[in-house]
Amino acid sequence: MKQEKQMPGIDEEAILKPVLTHIKHKLMVLSGKGGVGKSTIAACLAIALAKKGNKVGLLDIDLHGPSIPHLLNIPDILDISPEQKVLPKEIMPNLEVVSMECFMADKDQAVIWRGPLKHAAIRQFIGDVQWGDLDYLVVDSPPGTGDEPLSIAQLIPEAKAIIVTTPQEVALADIRKSITFCHEVDMDIAGIIENMSGFICPHCGKEVDIFKTGGGERTALAFHVEFLGKLPFDLGVVEAGDEGKLIKYMEREDNPYNKALFEIADRLIQRLKEMEIKPVSLDEIRAKNSYKVTIPLKDGKPAPFLTNCDQIAMVHVKDSQIKKVERISPSQQGPIRPKVFVDLGADLVMAKEMKEKAKYVFYKNKVGVVLDIPDATPEELVEKFIKGELGGK
Template identity: 40%
Template sequence: MSESCTHDCSSCSSSCGERKEPQSFIEKTNEYSKIKKVIAVVSGKGGVGKSLVTSSLAVKSNKKGYKTAVLDADITGPSIPKAFGLKERATANDKDLLDPSVTQTGIKVMSLNLLMEDETTPVIWRGPVIGGTVKQFWTDVMWGDVDYMFIDMPPGTGDVPLTVFQSIPVDGIIIVTSPQDLVSMIVGKAVRMAEMMNIPIIGLVENMSYIECDCCGKKINLYGESKLEKVAAEYGVEALAQIPIKPEIAAACDNGTVEMCGDEEWLEKAFAAVEKKTADK
């Protein structure tokens, strides 16, 4: 393998070994799409609220007047359409491209669940097919003008995150975690993958941080003491927010009304970090 290559050169032509710069695998969008900033929301494990953070940041971006979109890259576990109450299937247009679905407040969304006849049908595909689908969501959807696109990633550091980081010009990632014991190791995997792929880290968001007592307002650490500040310091990244456990938040996602949730304090700081760290790109 050539030092300047990012793949196995054994079956390539002789010119491959003569490259002086690494080969780029970034895919271009179609001529009808202009996407300015791309933010990926990642997690080292499932069930930490990554889709909640993705959809909430998109809502905040839209409320601030930015043209906003969400690309649901969690092909085998898509939940973005449900959070926004989207049920109609996406359709192709006369340009041989897919039109994204649009939420009540104008956020553009593409997800595999918007292409399935039954949203409960399992996706039993191998990695290359899943990765190809994610790339098509980038290249074959008529996104139009978008200021901020948020990508809801599947958990872990497997095929889809690798496809996204190699194929889509990601401007930064937000890592979502929880207060449980293995958080440092899990965050470490996400941080190191981003570093290896040369993707800037915007910061950490801790979900399910605490619950507030209805009687006295005291914060109860249901899953143990928060490790957000400690882990952020360990990896040299910014701690952006702690999201409490609130029944109304869960209900909004389940009922498809995430756009109707009030602006929580954590949204302000987290989205401000997105604006600040992508401003000079």
């Protein structure tokens, strides 16, 4: 069950928007269970993207068991700028890192926090860090579908998930939960990576499927999710991670693990291009022979937000004329989500205000958005839209 984590009295969207607008792609690496190599893949993927000439930030939000500093040999506490912004640690050209461990003088200190404190910390990791312009922000989250990935889903509306699994059935059962989690919080899935898929013997070169193989690809196919690729079990990666030498290890271009990883990075880049979402043209909606306009209402007037409406007006337009107006009472099982309007078949949603997450969901589903509407009847608002007096283009 999703829970709203936003702290009362804090406009998180206003805090984070100036930062997030400078980050082109936001990626969260998650897994249904621990021990699948998620943090190693997050680090290696960030390295690969940086080696391809992209400006990359790597954010470790595993508050209880951060491992990125160890994998990348980051012993230092992060510095603060004169503007009181946290300065990420640059560990190689084009790659900067922030982790909870980098704020702790005692690395063995236990972090015992409940959900609201975690949420506030993650908001600070995003909003109070001087990330600057990034092509990619890679977020390494703890395993499971708890507070940390839920916070990222709420704080970064357009974040996309990369789900890591291993081939055995126990891991695949958990990956299905991760997919369901993404659907519940309206987070797009960039793809699935199957880790530890075969072991290449260093002596004879023969590949042995010690954990089976192909399960991740079959799961991706069954759930209609992109499969980004398979990574072999590589003892060299394990040793490099233990010694904090992953960057050095990834310089070996002839290594099967590195070859597979860079191919996955290429597929990811292409996948993100395919997933780019743009606002729907309002003129194209007006030009349709028929379309549906939905307006959230509260006490008969346009509601301040989608989530607190008590009624939805559905206005049917055909040949640039209003043909029918329906009043729909939404289910009273919690706040109204954008998916409700999508499921109603809306071509356009008109509202006073709207969160970035809601706009993202609508644009993803090819639904237009008009904001800052005046207090007027649904019929009056739609007439203004038809004439081009509301919404511009």
